[in-house]
Amino acid sequence: MHELAVTESLLKTATEYALENDAKKVTSLNLLIGTLSGIVDDSVQFYWDMISADTICSYAKLNIERQPAKFKCQSCQTEYALDGELSPCPNCGSVNIRVIAGDEFLLQSIEIEK
Amino acid sequence: MSTEKVQIVEKILDANDQMAEENQQAFDKNHTLAINIMASPGAGKTSLILRTIEGLAKEYQIAVIEGDTAPVTIDADKVHALGIPVTQINTGGDCHLDALMVRKGMQALDLNEVDLVIIENVGNLVCPAAFKLGSHLNMVIASIPEGDDKPYKYPNIYRGIQCLVLNKTDLKPYVDFNFEYFEKGIQILNPGVEIIQLSSKTGDGLDTWLNWLRAQINAKKHATQ
Numbered sequence: 001m002h003e004l005a006v007t008e009s010l011l012k013t014a015t016e017y018a019l020e021n022d023a024k025k026v027t028s029l030n031l032l033i034g035t036l037s038g039i040v041d042d043s044v045q046f047y048w049d050m051i052s053a054d055t056i057c058s059y060a061k062l063n064i065e066r067q068p069a070k071f072k073c074q075s076c077q078t079e080y081a082l083d084g085e086l087s088p089c090p091n092c093g094s095v096n097i098r099v100i101a102g103d104e105f106l107l108q109s110i111e112i113e114k
Numbered sequence: 115m116s117t118e119k120v121q122i123v124e125k126i127l128d129a130n131d132q133m134a135e136e137n138q139q140a141f142d143k144n145h146t147l148a149i150n151i152m153a154s155p156g157a158g159k160t161s162l163i164l165r166t167i168e169g170l171a172k173e174y175q176i177a178v179i180e181g182d183t184a185p186v187t188i189d190a191d192k193v194h195a196l197g198i199p200v201t202q203i204n205t206g207g208d209c210h211l212d213a214l215m216v217r218k219g220m221q222a223l224d225l226n227e228v229d230l231v232i233i234e235n236v237g238n239l240v241c242p243a244a245f246k247l248g249s250h251l252n253m254v255i256a257s258i259p260e261g262d263d264k265p266y267k268y269p270n271i272y273r274g275i276q277c278l279v280l281n282k283t284d285l286k287p288y289v290d291f292n293f294e295y296f297e298k299g300i301q302i303l304n305p306g307v308e309i310i311q312l313s314s315k316t317g318d319g320l321d322t323w324l325n326w327l328r329a330q331i332n333a334k335k336h337a338t339q
């Protein structure tokens with residue numbers, strides 16, 4: 001829903017790093033997005049094509065790696081992947097659990113031409 | 115021409131997070147407690163804000179930052195009518211407040227005199243969760259008619275909060291709402307979070323909320339830097 005704001009932030013960050021590194025052009029961006037972040041890849045791509053046009057990032061490819069959500073039970077330390085609806089610990093039934101992966105929303109690297 | 119890979123590893127919303135941190139420092143400097151209220155449209159954000167002002171305005175200086183997607187001042191007018199400083203932020207269609215918008219709201223208020231800033235986020239259970247504002251406390255108001263499955267459908271909004279108010283408890287006799295199922299979802303997402311049931315309309319449970327908030331404001335007022 002808020003992919004435009006997010007994509008604008010992405011463009012700003014990528015542009016800053018590109019200029020710092022004397023790039024002529026950014027050819028690709030490597031992103032890590034957790035499944036809990038609520039970000040829809042297609043929407044990011046849609047806005048990206050629109051707002052990156054005529055910038056140093058124009059036509060840069062977005063490579064999006066998805067990080068699945070993972071929980072860890074605080075009672076019995078079992079780690080499990082979130083598959084579908086929120087669920088208590090499959091081992092001991094505790095609801096005292098923590099998210100240990102799936103929140104990521106990172107620009108990991110960019111590839112540039114000099 | 116050569117190509118190279120530049121390592122970055124930066125949170126995409128890092129700029130917002132940094133600004134949020136600066137906002138919080140500005141609140142701290144004035145010993146002002148800031149609370150960000152999130153909820154779906156119609157859950158009762160504005161009415162709980164009004165009840166809160168009525169309950170606490172004699173003890174504390176309160177100010178309100180109102181976020182709305184459309185240029186309307188319906189909510190701000192109600193707060194203003196109680197004699198409370200209020201600043202209205204129109205997000206211009208955006209589905210959430212962000213740290214920059216809140217900063218603009220802060221600039222319109224004299225924080226020096228204020229004990230509590232209430233930030234009313236845009237009515238939405240998705241986007242506000244992703245944008246830190248610099249508030250010390252984040253809360254969600256859920257309400258009985260929305261249904262008991264919301265924690266399962268909109269998990270992110272319940273995760274970074276310190277308080278969950280379940281509003282409109284006066285409607286329990288008329289609506290199928292399984293509190294145990296609702297609470298289990300909240301506990302999975304946010305173990306131990308404060309859950310307060312109340313009705314802004316009847317006032318039932320309101321004292322529990324006001325006492326919880328009093329304790330938070332007092333802690334901030336007397337906090338050492």
